[in-house]
Amino acid sequence: MSRALAGALLIxxxxxxxxxxxxxxxxxxxxxxxxxxxxxxxxxxxxxxGERAETSRITRxxxxxxxxxxxxxxxxxxxxxxxxxxxxxxxxxxxxxVKVDRGGELRAFPALLPEQIARLAExxxxxxxxxxxxxxxxxxxxxxxxxxxxxxxxxxxxxxKTGMLLKARTIGENGSVVxxxxxxxxxxxxxxxxxxxxxxxxxxxxxxxxxxTPADLARSGWSMAADLPxxxxxxxxxxxxxxxxxxxxxxxxxxxxxxxxxxxxLEGRREPTRTGLATMGAINVYTxxxxxxxxxxxxxxxxxxxxxxxxxxxxxxxxx
Amino acid sequence: MKERISELMDGELPEREAxxxxxxxxxxGEASEAxxxxxLIGDAVRGSRALPGDFTTRVAERLAREPTVLAPGRAPxxxxxxxxxxxxxxxxxxxxxxxVNLAVEPPQAPAPVAQAxxxxxxxxxxxxxxxxxxxxxxxxxxxxQLYSPRGDLQGVAxxxxxxxxxxxxxxx
Numbered sequence: 001m002s003r004a005l006a007g008a009l010l011i012x013x014x015x016x017x018x019x020x021x022x023x024x025x026x027x028x029x030x031x032x033x034x035x036x037x038x039x040x041x042x043x044x045x046x047x048x049x050g051e052r053a054e055t056s057r058i059t060r061x062x063x064x065x066x067x068x069x070x071x072x073x074x075x076x077x078x079x080x081x082x083x084x085x086x087x088x089x090x091x092x093x094x095x096x097x098v099k100v101d102r103g104g105e106l107r108a109f110p111a112l113l114p115e116q117i118a119r120l121a122e123x124x125x126x127x128x129x130x131x132x133x134x135x136x137x138x139x140x141x142x143x144x145x146x147x148x149x150x151x152x153x154x155x156x157x158x159x160x161k162t163g164m165l166l167k168a169r170t171i172g173e174n175g176s177v178v179x180x181x182x183x184x185x186x187x188x189x190x191x192x193x194x195x196x197x198x199x200x201x202x203x204x205x206x207x208x209x210x211x212x213t214p215a216d217l218a219r220s221g222w223s224m225a226a227d228l229p230x231x232x233x234x235x236x237x238x239x240x241x242x243x244x245x246x247x248x249x250x251x252x253x254x255x256x257x258x259x260x261x262x263x264x265x266l267e268g269r270r271e272p273t274r275t276g277l278a279t280m281g282a283i284n285v286y287t288x289x290x291x292x293x294x295x296x297x298x299x300x301x302x303x304x305x306x307x308x309x310x311x312x313x314x315x316x317x318x319x320x
Numbered sequence: 321m322k323e324r325i326s327e328l329m330d331g332e333l334p335e336r337e338a339x340x341x342x343x344x345x346x347x348x349g350e351a352s353e354a355x356x357x358x359x360l361i362g363d364a365v366r367g368s369r370a371l372p373g374d375f376t377t378r379v380a381e382r383l384a385r386e387p388t389v390l391a392p393g394r395a396p397x398x399x400x401x402x403x404x405x406x407x408x409x410x411x412x413x414x415x416x417x418x419x420v421n422l423a424v425e426p427p428q429a430p431a432p433v434a435q436a437x438x439x440x441x442x443x444x445x446x447x448x449x450x451x452x453x454x455x456x457x458x459x460x461x462x463x464x465q466l467y468s469p470r471g472d473l474q475g476v477a478x479x480x481x482x483x484x485x486x487x488x489x490x491x492x
Contacts, residue, residue, distance in 0.1 A: 045477065047480045049481075107485055181480075242459045258469060276448055
């Protein structure tokens with residue numbers, strides 16, 4: 001790994017010598033963020049991850065009082081996700097379950113602030129790429145090359161007129177594609193409100209709503225150093241997972257990638273736990289046991305990042 | 321009461337306040353469970369080796385058999401007291417284990433506590449074969465996605481990463 005890391009560092013250094021973040025590229029990032037907030041649209045995109053490729057429909061209605069978005073997965077097991085300003089509702093029609101998550105607004109450092117976008121340049125070299133057509137739109141490409149091996153690289157294609165993101169690629173070591181989102185069809189403009197209603201299910205939904213409260217993990221004895229250059233803590237909460245499993249969650253982010261640390265008691269768990277690393281596309285999950293608790297680190301970052309954060313998690317009984 | 325027990329364990333509880341938690345430890349399963357757990361946590365934090373699950377029982381049995389001052393006979397109620405003594409003993413032995421441990425291992429690498437077979441935390445990525453995703457992967461991903469800045473860039477689209485309903489159903 002150290003060789004790979006050294007290699008990544010070398011590439012980073014070499015890259016820095018030849019390319020530098022340009023104001024134009026930062027401006028385009030900002031346009032993409034704004035388009036994501038302001039535009040109404042409906043379209044179809046393909047999500048690719050290794051062997052997996054899935055088509056989904058996305059519908060978004062931007063309103064002054066807050067937007068509503070709906071994601072429908074069209075391949076395989078049907079599921080729908082509805083996101084509003086206050087909550088995310090995931091509908092699983094086959095089990096008639098809807099899982100409700102709240103607390104997104106607790107996050108510090110909203111990405112739309114100009115200084116947040118400028119801060120990205122500390123961890124990525126952000127440059128303009130070629131022009132290309134995606135789903136019939138003329139797009140500009142923006143490249144984000146990581147400055148170290150602790151995060152992935154990205155390439156984004158945005159509509160030249162509106163800034164709407166039409167394609168997003170996550171790039172791993174050696175330029176490999178880790179995952180990719182590509183619109184195959186997109187209509188920007190007004191969307192009828194009724195298109196954002198969830199699917200109907202006879203007999204109604206079973207609702208699992210997770211409560212979230214801000215938390216202070218240090219006070220309850222838990223400590224972890226983010227220990228990753230460029231990552232800082234954005235939120236610290238207590239929440240419920242699944243069927244009322246209480247967990248603590250801390251999220252670190254470099255402004256683009258995020259890593260969550262979940263801590264939950266091992267006591268009373270029905271299923272056995274397995275410690276180690278699991279990978280799914282850009283997501284790495286690292287599990288270990290600390291002080292009779294299960295620590296699960298979930299990140300859209302390379303394995304090295306989730307492991308480094310995970311290995312710093314410590315428990316000391318408060319008051320010692 | 322758990323807080324009291326914790327203070328008692330650390331010797332922070334004034335003597336006059338110790339009677340209640342001590343009584344609770346004698347009578348209450350929950351209290352002694354807390355006592356056991358706190359020691360386990362303490363051991364884990366210090367990186368002591370985990371003891372076998374039936375350790376306390378075995379020590380209690382040994383003590384009960386031995387004609388020492390601590391366990392002079394088999395009077396009624398003795399078993400419970402022996403158990404408590406055994407817990408103290410266990411704590412003492414854990415302390416010894418800590419000393420031994422410190423001599424052998426760097427203190428920065430606490431061993432995970434578990435009654436289950438232990439596996440030291442692999443310091444490097446390549447040292448361990450990748451695991452399948454945890455059963456609750458979707459639950460973690462949903463909670464994670466709420467705070468990921470990717471949503472600012474792509475809206476709800478990253479939620480497509482969630483695996484499938486089979487996994488969700490498998491979690492129960």
